[in-house]
Amino acid sequence: MAYNGIKITDVTVHPIAQNREGNSLQAFARVVLNDQFVINSIRVLNGKYGHFIAFPQDYKSHEKKKGTEKEEKRAYSFCFPITKELHAYISHEILERFQHMVPA
Amino acid sequence: MHITSIKIRALKEDIQSSRNGTLMAVGEVVINSCLLLRGLKIVKGQYGLFLSFPQFREGAAYKAFESTSMVFRKFLETRLLEAYQNQNWNQNPIKADDSKQKTESSDMNLVEAPHFSSSSYSLANAAVMLFEENTSARR
Numbered sequence: 001m002a003y004n005g006i007k008i009t010d011v012t013v014h015p016i017a018q019n020r021e022g023n024s025l026q027a028f029a030r031v032v033l034n035d036q037f038v039i040n041s042i043r044v045l046n047g048k049y050g051h052f053i054a055f056p057q058d059y060k061s062h063e064k065k066k067g068t069e070k071e072e073k074r075a076y077s078f079c080f081p082i083t084k085e086l087h088a089y090i091s092h093e094i095l096e097r098f099q100h101m102v103p104a
Numbered sequence: 105m106h107i108t109s110i111k112i113r114a115l116k117e118d119i120q121s122s123r124n125g126t127l128m129a130v131g132e133v134v135i136n137s138c139l140l141l142r143g144l145k146i147v148k149g150q151y152g153l154f155l156s157f158p159q160f161r162e163g164a165a166y167k168a169f170e171s172t173s174m175v176f177r178k179f180l181e182t183r184l185l186e187a188y189q190n191q192n193w194n195q196n197p198i199k200a201d202d203s204k205q206k207t208e209s210s211d212m213n214l215v216e217a218p219h220f221s222s223s224s225y226s227l228a229n230a231a232v233m234l235f236e237e238n239t240s241a242r243r
Contacts, residue, residue: 078168
């Protein structure tokens with residue numbers, strides 16, 4: 001199975017051992033595309049309607065605006081699919097492996 | 105895997121000097137019209153310009169995404185450097201106190217890269233051609 005010339009050749013999932021209760025973060029995943037390209041630090045999260053994946057993000061502090069004391073931090077996404085089909089393909093591959101490793 | 109669009113933002117002069125003049129531009133690439141990569145950095149090193157993949161923290165070795173094959177890495181690098189060098193930043197450089205050119209992000213200036221022609225052959229294009237041969241052989 002492949003989508004638009006992108007094929008997932010390898011998936012590794014690292015579930016969090018001894019996770020505390022109520023933590024939505026369940027695992028970290030890494031995906032290899034076409035034996036050429038790696039996406040690190042994809043997170044598996046537990047939501048209200050089941051598990052879902054989040055693509056790598058970083059929080060970067062911006063310059064303070066005048067009159068505001070609180071430091072503002074904005075999320076910056078490094079890498080994400082821009083079509084619904086690729087997102088479904090990647091999340092299906094990861095969640096399948098995750099549910100195989102951590103049976104609910 | 106092929107590149108469908110490239111965007112390059114060059115840093116303004118005052119920001120460049122505050123970072124010792126090493127970080128030249130930040131790029132954004134769409135692969136196969138479905139995967140978006142952001143925060144690709146063009147850095148000036150001892151032996152010229154090169155491509156750097158984004159990290160989570162500055163100076164950390166852990167990347168958000170990376171390439172496992174040298175051919176694909178060279179392919180991305182040549183295309184991004186081509187887009188950067190085709191802009192002729194030196195002819196009309198972005199001045200620090202030019203208030204007209206300020207955008208929303210205010211520290212960067214967005215310029216859409218032009219469409220590339222594959223007719224001009226150079227040593228840099230050799231990596232690109234090698235990459236395209238490899239992918240066509242696999243299919």
